[in-house]
Amino acid sequence: MILSVASNIHYYEVIVEESPNFIEILASYPQAVYIIDENVWRIYAKTLLKSLPLESVIILPINENRKNLDTVQELYDKLVTLPTKRNLTIISFGGGILQDITGFTASTIYRGINWIFVPTTLLSQADSCIGSKTSLNYHKFKNIIGTFFPPTRIHIYIPFLQTQLASDFFSGFGEVVKLHLMGGQECYWEITKQINAILNRQTKPLLQIIWKSLQVKLSYMAGDEFDTGRRNLLNYGHDFGHALESTSNFVIPHGQAVTFGMIAANIVSQHRGTLDEKMEKEIYESLLLPSLVSRPTKAAIRSDAIIEAMKKDKKRTGDKLALIMMDRHFKFTRVNDLTFEEVTAALLVLEKRLI
Numbered sequence: 001m002i003l004s005v006a007s008n009i010h011y012y013e014v015i016v017e018e019s020p021n022f023i024e025i026l027a028s029y030p031q032a033v034y035i036i037d038e039n040v041w042r043i044y045a046k047t048l049l050k051s052l053p054l055e056s057v058i059i060l061p062i063n064e065n066r067k068n069l070d071t072v073q074e075l076y077d078k079l080v081t082l083p084t085k086r087n088l089t090i091i092s093f094g095g096g097i098l099q100d101i102t103g104f105t106a107s108t109i110y111r112g113i114n115w116i117f118v119p120t121t122l123l124s125q126a127d128s129c130i131g132s133k134t135s136l137n138y139h140k141f142k143n144i145i146g147t148f149f150p151p152t153r154i155h156i157y158i159p160f161l162q163t164q165l166a167s168d169f170f171s172g173f174g175e176v177v178k179l180h181l182m183g184g185q186e187c188y189w190e191i192t193k194q195i196n197a198i199l200n201r202q203t204k205p206l207l208q209i210i211w212k213s214l215q216v217k218l219s220y221m222a223g224d225e226f227d228t229g230r231r232n233l234l235n236y237g238h239d240f241g242h243a244l245e246s247t248s249n250f251v252i253p254h255g256q257a258v259t260f261g262m263i264a265a266n267i268v269s270q271h272r273g274t275l276d277e278k279m280e281k282e283i284y285e286s287l288l289l290p291s292l293v294s295r296p297t298k299a300a301i302r303s304d305a306i307i308e309a310m311k312k313d314k315k316r317t318g319d320k321l322a323l324i325m326m327d328r329h330f331k332f333t334r335v336n337d338l339t340f341e342e343v344t345a346a347l348l349v350l351e352k353r354l355i
């Protein structure tokens with residue numbers, strides 16, 4: 001299965017691979033260096049990745065605190081010693097963190113070199129690999145340094161997901177759920193029917209949801225690759241979600257916080273009458289609740305703390321809050337008139353349901 005993406009930067013392809021043979025082909029790619037997430041290397045060095053030429057492999061220990069310019073400089077230091085310069089190809093294996101680090105490196109060294117990406121987590125396979133964004137953290141500010149630079153090719157191989165930690169898998173699943181609501185009613189039904197098989201990581205349903213997620217994301221990016229309008233709706237669930245991440249001191253994984261954020265946003269829609277009570281409940285019970293494995297504490301959903309955190313949204317205007325909401329037709333809009341009372345009322349419902 002191949003998805004072609006007409007990016008403004010360069011055309012690229014996402015290939016869903018049925019067999020691991022593509023790794024052997026990548027192993028003899030001319031003038032390539034392989035940058036691999038240390039955990040992925042530890043698990044797969046002797047199996048899936050055994051054909052890679054060791055002399056060209058760079059193993060990178062990663063975590064969110066290493067997604068910064070220092071780590072990029074470590075890579076520059078290694079890459080500039082190689083005989084190949086502008087014709088070098090970076091082939092990277094890992095999740096979203098490795099994607100951000102290697103994408104930024106590839107986009108800046110020699111003003112941009114060829115980059116092929118093999119995502120190994122649910123989030124990177126279903127969502128981040130096609131965003132064109134590379135993001136680094138700067139001191140305590142997350143994702144504020146970056147470029148727009150997609151890989152030239154992305155190879156998705158679903159069996160990598162079998163070894164992902166449950167907490168990381170569920171975090172990625174939050175974004176997948178979001179994309180399936182944003183894809184409309186059919187899309188929502190499809191994922192709901194398969195929810196148990198997906199959570200048990202069966203290959204076929206995983207393939208279906210990954211493929212669908214990429215298509216929905218592309219549809220929202222169409223005409224807005226550089227994120228000045230419609231693409232911003234992909235932040236559905238993130239208004240309350242980001243607030244909860246900070247009030248929980250980042251104990252709740254991102255995608256789980258987004259799931260919580262979608263539940264809260266849907267309750268606001270229901271209170272405003274744009275989403276029927278029955279529909280809100282059905283979406284909650286059939287999809288959002290089964291994908292929620294991390295529960296916020298009572299302290300993390302205190303409405304004054306959540307409101308304080310939501311006030312920090314950079315796109316906010318006036319003295320009210322911003323919220324991306326879905327309606328009964330699965331249409332998404334951003335409102336800028338969310339009141340503090342509405343937040344408190346939604347959190348009260350949530351507290352009764354979840355705690």
Ligand SMILES: NC(=O)c1ccc[n+]([C@@H]2O[C@H](COP(=O)([O-])OP(=O)(O)OC[C@H]3O[C@@H](n4cnc5c(N)ncnc54)[C@H](O)[C@@H]3O)[C@@H](O)[C@H]2O)c1
Nearest residue numbers: 039095096097098120121123124128131133134160163164
């Ligand atoms: N650039 C973008 O468009 C974009 C979009 C969304 C998120 N992100 C970023 O992505 C990051 C999160 O990425 P993620 O959820 O893919 O996870 P990750 O890259 O943070 O990896 C999570 C953990 O899983 C390990 N791992 C990776 N693949 C594995 C596998 N197959 N088996 C076992 N362990 C494996 C990693 O070593 C790491 O410890 C965040 O930094 C976020 O900001 C970027």
Ligand SMILES: [Zn+2]
Nearest residue numbers: 175238254258
């Ligand atoms: Zn997100």
